[in-house]
Amino acid sequence: MSNGSDHFDDIDCRLVIADLFPYLDNEVDAEKRSLIERHLNGCQGCHARAEFERALRSKVQQLGGSKAPPSLRRRIAAMLNRK
Amino acid sequence: MDVVANGVGGVLSKSESHPDRAFFRDAVEQLTDRLYSTALRLTRNHADAEDLVADSLALAWTNLSQLDDRQAFAKWVFRILVNTYMSSRRRMRNEARVIVEEASGQPFSIFDKLHQPFLLWWSNPEQELINKLLREDIERALNKLPIEYRAVIVLVEIEGNSYADVAAILDVPIGTVRSRLSRGRSLLQKQLWRQAKAAGILGDTEPEHNT
Numbered sequence: 600m601s602n603g604s605d606h607f608d609d610i611d612c613r614l615v616i617a618d619l620f621p622y623l624d625n626e627v628d629a630e631k632r633s634l635i636e637r638h639l640n641g642c643q644g645c646h647a648r649a650e651f652e653r654a655l656r657s658k659v660q661q662l663g664g665s666k667a668p669p670s671l672r673r674r675i676a677a678m679l680n681r682k
Numbered sequence: 683m684d685v686v687a688n689g690v691g692g693v694l695s696k697s698e699s700h701p702d703r704a705f706f707r708d709a710v711e712q713l714t715d716r717l718y719s720t721a722l723r724l725t726r727n728h729a730d731a732e733d734l735v736a737d738s739l740a741l742a743w744t745n746l747s748q749l750d751d752r753q754a755f756a757k758w759v760f761r762i763l764v765n766t767y768m769s770s771r772r773r774m775r776n777e778a779r780v781i782v783e784e785a786s787g788q789p790f791s792i793f794d795k796l797h798q799p800f801l802l803w804w805s806n807p808e809q810e811l812i813n814k815l816l817r818e819d820i821e822r823a824l825n826k827l828p829i830e831y832r833a834v835i836v837l838v839e840i841e842g843n844s845y846a847d848v849a850a851i852l853d854v855p856i857g858t859v860r861s862r863l864s865r866g867r868s869l870l871q872k873q874l875w876r877q878a879k880a881a882g883i884l885g886d887t888e889p890e891h892n893t
Contacts, residue, residue, distance in 0.1 A: 620867065621860070624838060626845050644799055647806075651793045654812045655871075656839055658820050663840035667718035671732045675714065675739055679707055 610634045615645050623652060702746055709755045710739060716841060717763060723836040724767050726825050738763040754850075760843075761851045764833060771829055789864065790872040814883045815874065823873040831866030834859055 615638050621627050622635050639646050717738070721731035742759050749758050796808040824832060837848045838859075849856045878884045 620863065624845070624863075644797075647797060647799075647808075648793050651797075651808045651812065654809065655792070658812065658815060658817075659824070659835070659839050659870075661817060662723060662821055662824065663719050663836075665715070665719040665722050667714045667735070668728070668732060671718060671735055672714060674732070674736045675710060678736070678740055678743065679703055 610638050612638075612642060612645055615639070615642070616648065619645075619649060619652060623649070623656060705752065706743055706746060709752075710759075713756055713759060717759065720760065720836055720841055721763060721767070723824065723840060724764070724829070724833060734763065734767055738766045741766065757847055757850050760837075761853065764837075764851055768829065768833075789868040790875070791868070792871045792875055795875065811878060811884070815878070819874065819877055819881075823870055823877060826873050827866060827869055831862055831869055834862045835866045835870065838863060 615622075615635055618627060618631065618635060622632065627635065639649050714735070717735045718731055721734040721738075722728065725731045725734055738759065742762050749755065792811065793808050796811060798805065798807065824835065827835070833852065834848060837843045837851060838845070843851070845856050845859045848859045852859070875884075
């Protein structure tokens with residue numbers, strides 16, 4: 600998995616890759632976020648990987664946002680009016 | 683004391699029923715779309731999703747007195763939704779074991795399969811694959827995942843819940859959420875890869891030495 604850019608002094612590619620998903624999920628602390636972003640700004644391989652995972656994640660997210668049908672809202676209202 | 687009749691011939695105290703009903707109605711109003719969206723991704727069809735949400739909210743309404751902290755209403759209702767669905771699946775017991783066993787292998791990464799560092803400036807095979815994936819391709823791949831992996835991907839990636847909230851919804855440790863996400867994503871990418879190969883859309887993107 601070497602990206603040929605292991606000379607970054609703060610954090611290396613393996614650590615960035617290991618934490619890439621938590622980073623994209625906004626689940627790393629501010630310090631780690633800063634380290635990862637600094638690495639991504641300077642490492643083409645890791646930058647490309649992050650961009651790919653972001654793009655795929657965006658496609659997955661498009662499966663959400665469905666609106667509840669009116670029939671469901673009517674069922675819920677009827678239930679609350681009944682009990 | 684004012685009384686109101688309930689549907690089964692008994693009576694409720696009006697002063698007890700109105701504040702709870704108002705709270706529940708307002709809280710559910712905010713959540714109905716998200717509940718339905720989550721239910722749809724879990725059940726994979728519209729009719730079952732509607733039934734799941736209706737049944738879950740009926741359970742929640744019946745058990746509202748068990749909720750200590752009304753600030754946690756959303757998490758509590760989502761937990762009921764997911765548990766109701768998981769219980770119904772345990773009764774059916776038709777999970778594909780093959781996919782579960784594959785989950786214990788090496789993580790699968792489409793990026794690792796396709797990325798060619800030295801072509802970065804004029805070719806991006808992994809991005810080309812993303813561009814070719816349709817909504818129904820992603821949906822089909824997600825629908826193939828075993829429920830424990832599909833649930834965390836839906837709750838985190840699609841519905842935007844934090845790991846802590848998902849851990850509370852599923853009643854598992856945060857570490858379990860992380861590991862299921864990791865495996866779930868690997869499985870999702872492996873499934874997308876299989877689908878892409880079967881559809882022949884990897885033909886001009888997959889480098890020969892990576893096959």
